Amino acid sequence: MIEDETGCRMEQRQDFHTLFWLRSGTGRQIIDGKPLEVGSPTLTLVGRGQVYRYENMRDVDGAIISFGDDLLYEGSAVRVNPVWLVGRYGAQSVSVPAEDAARMDRLVDILAAEAQRPPDALSAEAQRHLLLTLLLWIQRYCDDARAGEALSEDGDAWLHRRFVELLERDFARRHDVDHYADTLRVPAPLLARALSNSAGRPTKALIMDRVMLEASRLLRFTDLQIGEIASRVGLRNQFYFSRAFKQRYGESPQAYRTRVRDGSPSPETEAE
Secondary structure (H helix, E strand, C coil): CEEECCCCCCCEECCCEEEEEEEEEEEEEEECCEEEEECCCEEEEECCCCEEEEEEEEEEEEEEEEECHHHHCCHHHHCCCCHHHHCCCCCEEEECCHHHHHHHHHHHHHHHHHHHCCCCCCHHHHHHHHHHHHHHHHHHHHHHHHCCCCHHHHHHHHHHHHHHHHHHHHCCCCCCHHHHHHHHCCCHHHHHHHHHHHHCCCHHHHHHHHHHHHHHHHHHHCCCCHHHHHHHCCCCCHHHHHHHHHHHHCCCHHHHHHHHHHCCCCHHHHHC
């Protein structure tokens, strides 16, 4: 979803990630209660589930791009995945170099045009490529901005990125915190502290978030039995899998499959 960014909005929490492209103007965004002054040209990334609002936005021109987790785990995204960015706790805001602002604007406009055209067999992958380019540019700007920082200031983000890369490799077969800490060669408490600071979530929760995301994808896009899906994500106890899935999504795996295939709203959406 892409839309023009104008004025102010009420405080909101959304079940997708949001990328703000501020071409011009100034203002303040409140992300999970923390103020963030934004100028232009600026890219700001707010992760799924964070609460945000705008304040004192002046002369604003830009765009808002919203996207779900699926775009980061399918197709070309599997090979080049900046998912660690959207897992960060708090907003990622980077200034876009003046010499890059025009091409950033063009890329956002191309993505908007692609999202608005009638969908065809290539639409999802085309949008994924364009979005990944935006995210990878953000990653580049973040890396450039951190180049002069002390390691102690950057250590949490660095460890978080390595954890995400390892999680992508092992989430379907290893759910124990010690495996990730040992493989990364850090004490489990140090890993937990870094992930809490960087992602706002404990290690075990991040592992299970990824497991449940994969389970939801298998429920939507395959005809595998519930027990087979549980096994695919490393939870061979079907009862435990169903209970964990319901805790994450608010409904049983079978109810979730039926609902998403019918196109019905989620229980969380209905409650809102």
